[in-house]
Amino acid sequence: MAANSEALKRAAAARALEEVESGMRLGLGTGSTANAFIELLGERVRGGLDVRCVPTSEATATLAGQVGITLATLDDLPELDLTVDGADEIGPDLALIKGGGGALLREKIVAAASGAMVVIADNAKLVGTLGRFPLPIEIVPFGAEATRRAVLRLAEAQGLAGEVRLRARDGHVFVTDGGHFILDAGFGAIPDPAALACGLAGIPGVAEHGLFIGLATKAIVAGDGGVQVLTRSANTES
Numbered sequence: 001m002a003a004n005s006e007a008l009k010r011a012a013a014a015r016a017l018e019e020v021e022s023g024m025r026l027g028l029g030t031g032s033t034a035n036a037f038i039e040l041l042g043e044r045v046r047g048g049l050d051v052r053c054v055p056t057s058e059a060t061a062t063l064a065g066q067v068g069i070t071l072a073t074l075d076d077l078p079e080l081d082l083t084v085d086g087a088d089e090i091g092p093d094l095a096l097i098k099g100g101g102g103a104l105l106r107e108k109i110v111a112a113a114s115g116a117m118v119v120i121a122d123n124a125k126l127v128g129t130l131g132r133f134p135l136p137i138e139i140v141p142f143g144a145e146a147t148r149r150a151v152l153r154l155a156e157a158q159g160l161a162g163e164v165r166l167r168a169r170d171g172h173v174f175v176t177d178g179g180h181f182i183l184d185a186g187f188g189a190i191p192d193p194a195a196l197a198c199g200l201a202g203i204p205g206v207a208e209h210g211l212f213i214g215l216a217t218k219a220i221v222a223g224d225g226g227v228q229v230l231t232r233s234a235n236t237e238s
Helices: 002-019 032-046 058-066 104-112 144-157 193-201
Strands: 025-028 052-055 082-085 117-122 135-139 164-166 181-185 206-209 218-223 226-231
Touching (some): 002 032, 002 082, 002 117, 002 218, 025 032, 032 058, 032 082, 032 117, 052 058, 082 104, 104 135, 104 206, 135 144, 144 164, 144 181, 144 193
Parallel strands (some): 025 052, 025 082, 117 218
Antiparallel strands (some): 164 181
């Protein structure tokens, strides 16, 4: 099953590469699916494709550098043509949950600076309602428990319930590239992602949340039956 998942990720990444033209300024996402795209992009770059890319994490920067991609910062390239990234969930109208890899703040900044955002995934990431994957919420370390409780109060006010826990890795609190912590909120189904996004943005201590609404312009999704392309305007297959 894992091998098949990797093959599907690579198939979606290969189709996304068709969106790239020489001379483009690209945002590079973070995570296993984004890595598949970066590896394929590196092959094209070594073959003569001319692109400059802004990575969304230190891990992405390391991989991109290893495969020969020219890197820049968002200060160098404040306006990008295209960002290609993965997602933890893809819901109706291409609303996303992202942040499983811990890079959601930088990913959202880069996506917002891009003329278009293409999401690549296997079809297991498609959901009818967001929330099966716990929602990552990036917070500043100061007052982390107070912020966690504020998130719980907001959830209760919006009819949501579930555990909100501080992310840990190897027995230690997980720290993002920006020096922040992440709360993973297991709310289950989120019937109104826009309302939750708005509420989270108003909580002091929340640096960013993993609800990406109105950012993805296209999703390239691979399944056993082939690759489908979904667009935000009509969310139709092609």
